[in-house]
Amino acid sequence: MNPNIRAATGKDLEAVLELERVGYDSDHFGRRQFLHLLTKANAVTLIIDGEQSIVGMCMVAFHRGSSSCRIYNITVHPGHRRNGYAKMLLEEAQLLAISRGANVMRLEVRHDNDIAISFYERYGFVRGERKRNYYDGGKSAWVYRKRLTTSDSVTR
Numbered sequence: 001m002n003p004n005i006r007a008a009t010g011k012d013l014e015a016v017l018e019l020e021r022v023g024y025d026s027d028h029f030g031r032r033q034f035l036h037l038l039t040k041a042n043a044v045t046l047i048i049d050g051e052q053s054i055v056g057m058c059m060v061a062f063h064r065g066s067s068s069c070r071i072y073n074i075t076v077h078p079g080h081r082r083n084g085y086a087k088m089l090l091e092e093a094q095l096l097a098i099s100r101g102a103n104v105m106r107l108e109v110r111h112d113n114d115i116a117i118s119f120y121e122r123y124g125f126v127r128g129e130r131k132r133n134y135y136d137g138g139k140s141a142w143v144y145r146k147r148l149t150t151s152d153s154v155t156r
């Protein structure tokens with residue numbers, strides 16, 4: 001498959017919800033929050049289209065007056081993992097963030113999500129503070145940050 005990355009719209013809501021459902025098993029955003037993020041919020045959801053539905057997404061939120069942006073979520077369909085899709089989405093998200101003037105990308109990741117932690121650390125995110133009781137079931141989060149520069153922001 002030759003992946004095409006595009007920005008999702010409200011029309012992608014059902015596909016995004018389905019990817020969330022199969023992609024991870026707790027801390028779901030749900031319909032209202034996704035609809036808001038897709039249509040009203042200062043955020044962009046990058047998606048990769050597959051043959052049947054979307055195979056990956058990465059949601060980036062921007063904050064007016066701030067040079068920091070936040071990744072809410074990177075999810076790849078379980079049947080399409082380890083094909084470099086999350087890496088491609090992250091690269092695109094970083095380019096987008098730079099084009100919008102952001103110089104720091106931050107995110108929260110559940111403290112026991114070893115795969116996601118490996119992924120983010122591999123691409124230069126640095127662990128920061130711990131947020132207790134951040135996720136369902138009282139699980140805590142690690143905050144990760146990456147400084148974006150035009151020269152080294154991309155992962156390739």
Ligand SMILES: CC(C)(COP(=O)(O)OP(=O)(O)OC[C@H]1O[C@@H](n2cnc3c(N)ncnc32)[C@H](O)[C@@H]1OP(=O)(O)O)[C@@H](O)C(=O)NCCC(=O)NCCS
Pocket residue numbers: 023024072073074075076077080081082083084085086087088108109113115116118119122
């Ligand atoms: C984390 C996630 C997005 C990675 O997606 P992916 O498309 O499989 O990742 P990629 O193929 O781009 O992997 C890039 C690199 O990340 C690391 N990585 C990815 N999956 C890994 C795994 N299962 N174990 C260890 N390292 C892994 C590797 O360094 C990998 O490079 P390599 O394949 O050359 O070794 C995916 O596992 C996922 O959707 N998980 C559930 C949702 C989630 O937890 N999201 C993050 C929280 S916001």
